[in-house]
Amino acid sequence: MAxxxxxxxxxHKRFGALKATDGxxxxxxxxxxxxxxxxxxxxxxxxxxxxxxxxRQDSGAIRLAGQEIGALSVAERARLGLGxxxxxxxxxGAFSALRNVMLAVQAGAGSSFRFFRPVMRDRxxxxxxxxxxxxxxxxxxxHVPASDLSHGEKRQLEIAIALxxxxxxxxxxxxxxxxxxxxxxxxxxxxxxxxxxxxxxxxEHDMDAVFALADRxxxxxxxxxxxxxxxxxxRRDPTVRTAYLGDHV
Amino acid sequence: MNRETRVNLLxxxxxxxxPFVADALGQTFTVTLVTRIAILALAAVGLNIALGLGGxxxxxxxxxxxxxxxxxxxxxxHAMSGEPMxxxxxxxxxxxxxxxxxxxxxxxxxxxxxxxxLRTSGVYFIMITLAFAQMVYYFAISWPAYGGEDGLSxxxxxxxxxxxxxxxxxxxxxxxxxxxxxxxxxxxLSASRxxxxxxxxxxxxxxxxxxxxxxMPIRLTxxxxxxxxxxxxxxxxxxxxxxxxxxxxxxxxxxxxxxLVILGGTGRLMGPVAGAxxxxxxxxxxxxxxxxxxxxxxxxxLVTVLFAxxxxxxxxxxxxxxx
Numbered sequence: 082m083a084x085x086x087x088x089x090x091x092x093h094k095r096f097g098a099l100k101a102t103d104g105x106x107x108x109x110x111x112x113x114x115x116x117x118x119x120x121x122x123x124x125x126x127x128x129x130x131x132x133x134x135x136x137r138q139d140s141g142a143i144r145l146a147g148q149e150i151g152a153l154s155v156a157e158r159a160r161l162g163l164g165x166x167x168x169x170x171x172x173x174g175a176f177s178a179l180r181n182v183m184l185a186v187q188a189g190a191g192s193s194f195r196f197f198r199p200v201m202r203d204r205x206x207x208x209x210x211x212x213x214x215x216x217x218x219x220x221x222x223x224h225v226p227a228s229d230l231s232h233g234e235k236r237q238l239e240i241a242i243a244l245x246x247x248x249x250x251x252x253x254x255x256x257x258x259x260x261x262x263x264x265x266x267x268x269x270x271x272x273x274x275x276x277x278x279x280x281x282x283x284x285e286h287d288m289d290a291v292f293a294l295a296d297r298x299x300x301x302x303x304x305x306x307x308x309x310x311x312x313x314x315x316r317r318d319p320t321v322r323t324a325y326l327g328d329h330v
Numbered sequence: 331m332n333r334e335t336r337v338n339l340l341x342x343x344x345x346x347x348x349p350f351v352a353d354a355l356g357q358t359f360t361v362t363l364v365t366r367i368a369i370l371a372l373a374a375v376g377l378n379i380a381l382g383l384g385g386x387x388x389x390x391x392x393x394x395x396x397x398x399x400x401x402x403x404x405x406x407x408h409a410m411s412g413e414p415m416x417x418x419x420x421x422x423x424x425x426x427x428x429x430x431x432x433x434x435x436x437x438x439x440x441x442x443x444x445x446x447x448l449r450t451s452g453v454y455f456i457m458i459t460l461a462f463a464q465m466v467y468y469f470a471i472s473w474p475a476y477g478g479e480d481g482l483s484x485x486x487x488x489x490x491x492x493x494x495x496x497x498x499x500x501x502x503x504x505x506x507x508x509x510x511x512x513x514x515x516x517x518x519l520s521a522s523r524x525x526x527x528x529x530x531x532x533x534x535x536x537x538x539x540x541x542x543x544x545x546m547p548i549r550l551t552x553x554x555x556x557x558x559x560x561x562x563x564x565x566x567x568x569x570x571x572x573x574x575x576x577x578x579x580x581x582x583x584x585x586x587x588x589x590l591v592i593l594g595g596t597g598r599l600m601g602p603v604a605g606a607x608x609x610x611x612x613x614x615x616x617x618x619x620x621x622x623x624x625x626x627x628x629x630x631x632l633v634t635v636l637f638a639x640x641x642x643x644x645x646x647x648x649x650x651x652x653x
Contacts, residue, residue: 133540159542171537173530175650184530187523188542194551199521246541 083111084147086280087132087163087250092141094127094304101127102138103304107282109250114272114281116291119301120324125284126168128301129254132282133165134158146249159188164248164279168255170235174228178219178238181227182210185245213241217271233264240271248279257287269293292316300324334647338600342510345603349502361498362570367603367610368505369566374590374602375512376559381588382597383520384552385532389456389584390443390463394436394557396470396579398564401432403482403574410485425490425504425569432565433558439466440557444550460581467579481575488569495569505566509603512559517599519555528552529597560587589627593634595641598650604642 085108094102101124109115119125130136132143134155143151150158159165173181183200186209187193200206214220217237222230227238236256243251256272257265269290275281276296285291291298292312299309302324308315315321345368352360373395380386405428408414408421415421422428447458471479487495495501519525530538531545538545568574577583586609594605612630616623638645 135536154544155536155539156542156544159540165540167537167540171534171540173533173537175533176526176530180526184526184538184543185541187526193523193527193543193548195523196525197518197522199518200523200526201521203523242541 085110086146087282088142088144089132090142090144092128092131092143093139094131094136095139100304102131105141105301105304105306107299107306107309109280109282111280112276113296114276114283114294116283116285116295116298117301118285118288118291118298123301124304125301126254127304129165129252129284132252133163159246162246162249162279163252164243164246164250165252166236166239166243166254166256168258168284170232170239172227172235172238172242175226177224177226178214178230178234178241179207179210179223181238182213182241182245183207185242186210186213189246210245213244214238216244217241218267232259233261236260236264236268240268240275244275244278250279251275251281253281254284255286256283257285257290265290334598334600334643337643337647341600341603341607342513345607346506349499353499358498361502363610363614365498365502365505365570367606368502368509369563369570370587370590370610371603371606372505372509372512372566373560373563374587374594374606375509375516376556376561376563377587378556378591378597378602379516379519379559380553380556381591382601383525383532384528384549384556386448386549386553387456387588388459388553388556389581389588390447390459390461391557391560391587392579392581392583393443393463393466394440394560395564395567395583395587396466396574396576397436397439398432398561398566399568399574399578400470400476400482400564401435401561402428402488402565402568403484404476405431406484406486406488407476407482423486423488425488425495425565428488428565429508429562432561436557436561436564437554440554441550444553444557448546448549448553460584463579463581463584467576467581470576470579477575479576481573481577484568484572484574487572501569505570508562508566512562513599513603515559520599524548524551589631593631593641595643596639598641598643598647601641601643608642 087109089105089107092102092105105128117125131138134153138151142149145161145163150161183206186206214223217240219234219237219241222234230238257268260268265287272294295312297309297311298315299306300321307324308318308321349361349364377391380388405421406423409423412420443462447455450458476482489495490504493500495504527543527548531548535545564578590605590609591602593608594601612627616626634641
């Protein structure tokens, strides 16, 4: 079996008496989409926060491409290749879609401590950013301020930004949230092709998308992973059925 | 050329032309008034980098303004008396030397203040920058070697190679030149990679970090650059008045600089110039009519904040455009 790209070992996080993350172990292998599902309050967000560094775990290890990242800052983890999107779109509102992506290309290309050359005349940055926008189908809206984009377009822009980071692993937090059925279908098709670029840890409530995309699924309930397996295994798993899926299957 | 560029050029041309016309008409006072505008504008150009681009509401920029002023005063007094100061350096009455010292001193102090203050944000940042500035203020008051509470006179205005700075128009040219350089730097900075990251840090810090750019070093650099520019303005201000006192370091001054930036248009390239012009003219005209002119200044500020967020520049040049 190939070395996992992202590896989480025995992660714990408590808030007072509440065990938000209770011994979670997960891995993300090359080329796969690993979906993380669970009812509201299962601790999915807390887990995501610990992976990308906005929350610090109490104990346990997080490794990206074999390197321990559990003590690094958000920015350092991103530079090592953790590309995330946000559950609620988090963009630079006054910047155009293009500038949002250019900023990410700039971050990946190294120094932001360049004071004189105008960014907008930086051909390299522009072309790379434009290529990312084309991939997510947003090129025609490149010069629209991010705050004026539609909800669906903002989700697309989030993904273009993650793409621009040339990430080793994607961490997509509910990319389908608030998308119409048509939009979800297009995005599902897109994510399907994305897994070959880098594996995806996908947190998603849209079960149709999860079942269509996931190579493996982990089910999180009360801060614990109660099952990990292929789509079929999870569908059949009786504990998962009672705990979560209910009549959805 | 877009509308904002045209408004900006018009402002600069006016600023440059008025003193010479006034001088030809024998209105020396007007020359001084416009010089004051240019210097305050320069100080606000500095603050605008932190406040406008970076969203860092520093309520302590008087500290850097005053440090610049004291650099001019102290170096000039040593040059005058011939008494050596640190390392046998005998001071200087040359503006370029003074500016470098002012920038170095303010750079170091702002680095120390920034490293601590930038750990906080919002109201706490405002308060902690104020607290540091007050520390510098009380230090100046209680330091008798350079005048303490009474301040320090500059007997002869410091010189600039090739110019007679005692002539009002020539001193104005020096100030205008420095302002122009600072504006060019500020324009380049805001369009650069650094500027992009700085503006992103203002709008969405979490996003910036999640693409791999740590906000702290970006902000700290902006804060230090901002302080250094404001310090040069302080040195010129001391030369204009030929006097430096702790009042340059007081929190009133910090507030005044914030008011200039907001009046002119926060984050706009020429906002500080428009703001300084409006402020000085109001002070002059309203101050001539009533002693309570600041009441009316307050009203204008209120209207700006409520109805004209883009300030004077926004009023004439429309909304800000990002590429």
